[in-house]
Amino acid sequence: MAKTRKNRIKTYTLDPVLTNDQIKAREGTYFDAKDYLIIDHDADVWGKDPEAPGGKRLLAKFRKNVFSTDxxxxxxxxxxxxxxxxxxxxxxxxxxxxxxxxxxxRKLVNTNGWWAQYKDKKTNKTSKMRVNNTVFSSVVGYFEETPFMKLPCRLTNYTQTFFDEYKQGLPFIEAIDQEFKKLVPDAHKKQYQRIHSTPAYQIKNTAFSSITVNRNFRTALHQDAGDFKDGYGNLTVLERGKYHGGETLFPQFGVGFDLRSGDFIAMDVHQWHCNTAMFETPEDKQFNKTLEPIKYYKTKTGAMGSADPFTRISFVCYVREDLKDCKKGETDAYYKRIGFVNNS
Incomplete structure (x- = not known):
C-alpha cells in the first residue's frame, strides 16, 4: 500500500512475503526482480515487524537525482x-x-555453497583458506586491527595507495552524509556520536569510518556484518556506459530499488538484501561499443564482472563496529614506521 505526500514522496508499509526461516535458507543465493515491486521514485519504505516499535521498521529511504553531475x-x-x-x-x-x-x-575441492578450497596445480596441495568467488570489492577509509597480519587499526592499504584520489573524493562522501542526516536524523546522530568518540578513525565531517566500494558486483543474499548495529548503510552508484538491472532487493518484503547514478538510499543493511543481474540490451551493446576501454581495468582477472564493457561502482558508507576498541598510539606508530602521513 502506498500513499503520496504533497512533495510526491510515496510511503510504503509492506508485509513480509517470506518468513525469517525461509529467507535465511536462501543466504548466498541470487534473486531476480520478477514479481517484485521495483521502486524508481522518491519513497520511504517500511516493513511490518511485530517486534519493532509501532509494529514496523524502516527498511529504506530512497531519493532520485540528489547529486549533481559535476x-x-x-x-x-x-x-x-x-x-x-x-x-x-x-x-x-x-x-x-x-x-x-x-x-x-583451479581444481576445486570441498565446495560448499559460497566457499571452496582448491588444489595447487604445481604442488597438488589443498589451499588452507576457504575462499569465495572473486569480485571487485574494497574497503576505503578505516579498518580495525587485523591480528593475523599484525596490523593495527589504520587507513586501509588501498586508501593509502590512492590517498590523493581518496581526498579528492571526500566532497562526494560528505554529500552522502548530508543526505543521510536529512533523511534519517536520529540514526545519523547515533552514528556520528559513535565514530566521533574515536575521531582518529572518522572520515572527516561525516558519520562514517569506512566505505565499501564495489565494481560490477552482483551481490547474493546477505546481511552486512561488522558495522555499527544501530547504524544504516548509505548507498549510491556511479556509472559509465549503459546497462539494465542491478536493482537492490529486499526479498523478504518483495521490494527493490532502481538505484542509478545521482540517486541515494539510506537502508537497513542488517535486513536481508542483494542485487539483480546487470545486463546489456542490444541498444546498450551498441552504445557501449563506442566507449574507450579503461586502461586500468584488467579483463582477464576472472573476477565477476571484469569483462563487462560498462561500469557500475557502488558505495556503501557506514561505521565499522570494532573501531571503538582502537588505540590511536598504535596507529600513529604504524604510520610512522611505514612513512605515511594521514592529512585527510
Whole structure:
C-alpha cells in the first residue's frame, strides 16, 4: 500500500512475503526482480515487524537525482580505480560457479555453497583458506586491527595507495552524509556520536569510518556484518556506459530499488538484501561499443564482472563496529614506521 505526500514522496508499509526461516535458507543465493515491486521514485519504505516499535521498521529511504553531475564526475575521477579483486566477501559473492574463468583455472575441492578450497596445480596441495568467488570489492577509509597480519587499526592499504584520489573524493562522501542526516536524523546522530568518540578513525565531517566500494558486483543474499548495529548503510552508484538491472532487493518484503547514478538510499543493511543481474540490451551493446576501454581495468582477472564493457561502482558508507576498541598510539606508530602521513 502506498500513499503520496504533497512533495510526491510515496510511503510504503509492506508485509513480509517470506518468513525469517525461509529467507535465511536462501543466504548466498541470487534473486531476480520478477514479481517484485521495483521502486524508481522518491519513497520511504517500511516493513511490518511485530517486534519493532509501532509494529514496523524502516527498511529504506530512497531519493532520485540528489547529486549533481559535476559532483558525480568528481567522484568518478577519484574512485573508479578503488575496487580491487577480493576473494573474501562471503555469502554476498554468491554460489561457487565452477564454469567461471577464475575457477576453471583451479581444481576445486570441498565446495560448499559460497566457499571452496582448491588444489595447487604445481604442488597438488589443498589451499588452507576457504575462499569465495572473486569480485571487485574494497574497503576505503578505516579498518580495525587485523591480528593475523599484525596490523593495527589504520587507513586501509588501498586508501593509502590512492590517498590523493581518496581526498579528492571526500566532497562526494560528505554529500552522502548530508543526505543521510536529512533523511534519517536520529540514526545519523547515533552514528556520528559513535565514530566521533574515536575521531582518529572518522572520515572527516561525516558519520562514517569506512566505505565499501564495489565494481560490477552482483551481490547474493546477505546481511552486512561488522558495522555499527544501530547504524544504516548509505548507498549510491556511479556509472559509465549503459546497462539494465542491478536493482537492490529486499526479498523478504518483495521490494527493490532502481538505484542509478545521482540517486541515494539510506537502508537497513542488517535486513536481508542483494542485487539483480546487470545486463546489456542490444541498444546498450551498441552504445557501449563506442566507449574507450579503461586502461586500468584488467579483463582477464576472472573476477565477476571484469569483462563487462560498462561500469557500475557502488558505495556503501557506514561505521565499522570494532573501531571503538582502537588505540590511536598504535596507529600513529604504524604510520610512522611505514612513512605515511594521514592529512585527510
Amino acid at each position: 559532483l558525480t564526475q568528481q567522484a568518478w575521477d577519484a574512485f573508479y580505480r578503488l575496487a580491487a579483486a577480493s576473494r573474501s566477501r562471503g555469502a554476498a559473492a554468491g554460489p561457487i560457479n565452477p564454469k567461471s574463468e577464475y575457477w576453471k583455472k
